[in-house]
Amino acid sequence: MTPEEYKTLYPQDSVYIQVDDTERLMTDDEYEAWVDQCVYNINHPLP
C-alpha cells in the first residue's frame, strides 16, 4: 500500500486525536507522520 492509497482510505478530515474527552483533527505534520507509520506497519506484517 502507498501513502496516497492510505490517505484515500483515511482522509485527514476523518481521523482524530483524543486527549481525555477532547478530540481534534491532526495537523499536517501529524497526519503525514501517522500515514507513514501506518503504511510501514501494513507493508511489514509479522513473518
Added chain:
Amino acid sequence: MTYPSFSAGDILTAADMNAVGLWLVKTQTIGSAVSSVTVTDAFSSTYDNYVITVAGGAHSTGGQVMTISLGAATSAFYYSMVYTSWNNTVTAAGAANVANIVYVGDADTTGLRARIEVMSPYLAKPTGFSASVRNGTFYGGTTNGLHISSTSYTSFVLGLSGGTMTGGTIRVYGYRN
C-alpha cells in the same frame, strides 16, 4: 471479619479497606474515529504499579493491534512479542529504541481488547510493560516492554498500528503499594 468474604451489614474497617489490592484510578471513554487516546492524570505517587484495560468499541478495519507510549516520549521504548499462529511453532518480533510499544492489545472489528501491566511509570526510573495480543485467526502472543528513561510520567498514549477506533472504555487501576 474474615477478609475477603463479607456478609450483609458488616462494617468495613480501615484494616479491611487497606487490604484491598486494586483501585480504579480513571475511566476514559474512547471517542469516534480516533487514531490515539491520551489519558492524563493516570499515574501518581499513590501507586507504583498499574493495570490498564480496554474493552468494547471497534476498530475501523480490524487486523491491527494497539500500541502504548508514555507522556510525550517518542523514543527509548524496547519491546519483544513472542507468538504462535495458533500452533506450536514459536516466532517473535521486537524492536529497540522506538517510539512506542506495539502488540499490547487487540484492535478488531468485533472489539478492542487489552490488559496492560505498567510497572513504575511515575517513578523516575525505567518503566516496564507486560501485555498480550490476539490478532484474529492470525496469531496470539505475549509482549514485554521497557521504556529506558529516568522520567516520571503521569499520562499515557494508547494508539494503533493503523486505522482508527471508535467506542470502548479504557480503565486504569492502581495496585495498592
